[in-house]
Amino acid sequence: MSTLALVTGATSGIGRAFAERFAADGHDLIVVGRRQERLDEFAAAHPEVEVRSVAADLSTDEGIDTVARICATEPLDLLVNNAGVAHYMPLADLPADKARELVNVKVLAPTQLMRAAVGGMQRRGRGAIVNVAGMIAFSGPAPSSVMPRRAVYAGSLAHLVAMSQTLSAELEGTGVQVMVVCPGVVATEFHERQGMDLSAVPRMSAEDVVTAGLRGLQLGEVVCAPGVEDAALLDSVFAADLAAFGGQNPALATRYRAG
Template sequence: MTESSPVTRLPGAVRPVALVTGPTSGIGRAYATRLAALGYDLVLVARDESRLAALAGDLELRFGARAQVLPADLARAEDRERVEARVGAGVEFLVNNAGFGLSREFWTIEPERLQEQLDVNVTAVMRLTRAALPPMLAAAKGSVVNVASVAGLVPGRGSTYSASKAYVVSFSEGLAGALAGTGVRVQALCPGLVRTEFHERAGIELGSLPRPVWLSVDEVVAGSLSDLEKGRVISVPGVQYKAVTAVAGLIPRSLAARINRGLFNARGRT
């Protein structure tokens, strides 16, 4: 397959193709559903094949979307390479959503587990984006949404997780400048607290936080798509988080970190 003739349709299909990592719950599932509703076929990437198959069946039933199920653990190099190959064959929309946080303090976590977090949150984002761009540039059309976090904009919420999301933000900002005028769009999506399985899987207890700090996955995806159409590289859904990040940009970084730690309690999180 040459870069000048990207395959951006599934065989026998007429709909454009979007690839979403981590689509079995939360923001990834909401993004896959919204893209199916907008007329995309999907390539769905996650570890749980049964949940992927269930989602694929639901999207076909509800929206007539065809979905290719691609089971993969993005912490494993060989699995990342398989996903890279599919992305490199051509997609019109890439959502790098897969990622995870860790409970316990940094110095108590096994180095291998920390490396897995880095590989999913950073390496996979970089490698899949790199694979996506040549066919998108050849077609002069494409979108990449890299799911970061408010934690990547405001320090203090854990260590390696915030650092990984700061990489995604900086990477996306730099890449967007290089792609200006090509027809290819890149966004760093920076949600705050969202009601998903993320915190439960990480063993992080946040149930005591007030309702106004939480966003729904639909709010996050709607905000992302709206900002993408407006050409905004950094998307921060929710007025409360727009205010938090705006204030953080006006005060000393050390003070912003202390405020963020006080709001979200970084102890026991990595």
Template sequence: MPLALVTGASAGLGAEFADQLAAAGHDLVLVARDAGRLAAAQHALSAAHGVAVEVLAADLVTDAGCDAVAQRLARGDVDVLVNNAGVGTYAAFGEADLAREEAQLDLNVRAVLRLTHAAVRAMTERGSGRVVNVSSVAGFVPRPGNATYSASKAWVTTFSEALALQTAGTGVRVTAVCPGFTHTEFHDRAQADMGHVPARMWLDARDVVREGLADAFAGKPVSVPSRRYQVLVTAARTIPRPLLRRIMGARGY
């Protein structure tokens, strides 16, 4: 069976990626900080889908955590890497604690860089593999209420798109999956009040992952799940930047 490694796999989109990949016949390596939740996920996925499930408890904000997962990827048997682990700090820049801002970049950017590096080296040597980096539509717009998060996701998308060009012809495919607002634990963990977001803008995690994986296995370098967000991203990429800044400044988030 093919093998997929999923970070942030104990909840939210990560748990959904693991479930859908297992349903499609992938054995799994699940990575998250919470060993207890990982063990529960291991049992549930193995029972539901009859796949082999390995767990690796690691905090990807730390060097030790990144090293442990990078070493697992370097073994060369992982066919699909899903860099899903991420965090948001919903506070105006300068008000949020600097250590939290730095930890956000460590997880959203540095961990993605290090794990993708390990995966691409191993996959290129083997001549096959896929890397799926979970980004966000936030990376396409300047968000005054969450500047560091938007910048981190802009990096993930651009990095993935550039790497997809670099690895063309090697058998290695790279995709950035860029969802909009999605029903998961993400915003609760960030202690963010999302009451201002209209109900029509919320996506279901199952749909996001289904579309993201379909695009990744079709070889698309950038995936924006749902038609409504595809329209918004196209607009953000085409309207003049001064107008985009005016719109985002008026919305305040």
């Protein structure tokens, strides 16, 4: 029986690499992107599998609703929420339309697509959701000297990490996996479209990110960090999160009481 994968942001970078890998593995595909010509090019290059292309702008309500309807009605085995925009700039400098675009693409769209897909996956007793975030999700405590500042971008990726972890716990025992992939700097068009030249910066390939993500699913990981050799570092972060969460009580902490 053929399996069906839907990939957003499938026309370049990590999304394209996921779609290429799924096609090579024999999965039928629904590829989502803004550029119809690139979607058509991908479909034409992969006659060995069934490829359905959906031109949709996930920064808009119409685009999100279009893809959400597909997620709700198609028997998806895999959903990859990869679409993204960068907009690296301090909050005060970020135009309102760019802030809205970023939150729609990296927060609202994945949330709505997961909500639409997860019910069917639960009923079928199988499926996997992969959210593509980044190590910037962990950069919040960095001092002001660490540039560029990108509060909305970092916040949107941190949302994907926390939501993936919480949804994974919700779905325990259902046969549905949820994982978030957090690469560092990746060699794609992503930064170039923002006018950033990172050619001198060591970068991971999109294909390696996909290899890590699919292996992470096999390992049962919820947070996959392809470039972090010492997985205990992540365990320490999450253990500290849970310790802080569990360390609360109704009494006001001593440091907040008047001296």
